[in-house]
Amino acid sequence: MSKEDSYSIPLGPQHPALIEPEYLKVHLDGETIIDVDINIGFMHRGIEKALQQRTYMHDRFLIEKICGICSSIHTLSYCGAVEKLAVIEIPERAKYIRMIIAELERLHSHLLWVGIAGYEIGFDTVFQLAWRDREIVMNMLEKMSGNRVSYSMNTIGGVRRDISKDMAEELRKAMDKIDARLHHYIDVFVNDSTITRRTRGTGILTGKDARRYCAVGPTARGSGISCDIRKDNPYLKYSTIDFNQITHKTLDIESRAVVRLKELLESTKIIRQCLHMMPEGSLSVKVPEIIPEGEVIYHAEAPRGEIFYYVRSDGTDKPYRVKIRTPTLANILSLKPMLKGQQLADMPVIVASIDPCFSCTDRVTLLDTKTGKTKNVDETYLKSLKRR
């Protein structure tokens, strides 16, 4: 059956199966999905433009608001990029604290995903219990940083708060608790028939397709591709830490779930090592307000995959351009091969399996509706937009 003859239903922008507004046009033959058109752009907030109008320090707080779940990894990448531009080395202790916060964020993000997966499967007990265990991590983050969501720990030149000895001890205990629960969830996701009947064999993404659609993070690692920025191009102190990269080769939703859960065991390992290796010393160094001219890229491993920052300075106190590529933008296209040939009822859990975060994904594409041609945005056009 061709795409034209098929029955097509719109899913979104406002749809109960998806939490954030995004539009997927699904072409159906009966209940079987034959094709999907992915349309993004309903959550565009113009953050990249707004970043050009604020100073580097003020940008740091705006960047935190890009994503509620990965607020620390965004600031980590941005501060890292600006420090690279200003040629500044941050204190050793600050590097370890940044890593601890980033790994705690991965813990809470993946535990949130476990809950969402359980919810989409229709198994609310998993959802409730995973989120209960996530509270252990959230409480630790609140104690360390003063806020549950916007931790505001990273700043240009270091970190803002220290981890005291009592806090470190408490964190170690929390990690033991989390480890026990994680072993239980791995057991559940591999052996519980209620879950495996929905996850095994659905949403297949082959390694070849994952490469072709440029998937990153757990989505790619679930297809057996090794790609982890922490290993491939270590930033901060990841090169000194002993941890494994997790890949799984069953290619389906279960594979992505197992990758995420096993990755968390590595995260707790990293946090323990960081607490052990953390040297005493200052937390931050002073960074001048005016950043020297130049351009720089910085990438880091966010919970959902590679996050990419490009910062260009023209020698003033405001950035000339900040370009952000978030992991969901890289992963969202791989929904197409995943969804083809699947049942419509499996769609929510397949969409959730890439852990989409639409609010940090949306971009502007200029489309001429008469001719259907897209317009290239060049440097002169961007310059004309820039307000001095």
Next chain:
Amino acid sequence: MKMLTDIIRNIIRKPSTGKYPYKKEPVPEGFRGKHIYDKEKCIYCGLCAKACPVHTIGVIKDKKFWQLDLSKCIFCGRCEDVCPTKCLRLGNDYELASHKKEDFVIR
């Protein structure tokens, strides 16, 4: 049926949720809540107004005027960091809902 043990245990388990409106959850030390401003100590230098990323603090040095609009505040704690006399700090109060606009303004 690995979750079955968890499901059965749920029958006798204590609730994990707090009884929030009746019993307030304690906040940890260093929580970033409603600001506590000490007018006596303030020297009206305006550093907090300059540092604020959302421009919610207004200072006029000559008139000895200082004002913060909580409805715009993102509770990042930057004003607390830069304050030279430590007259401004973020407290523990997080219940900020109100019907009156005046309640959001700290002077």
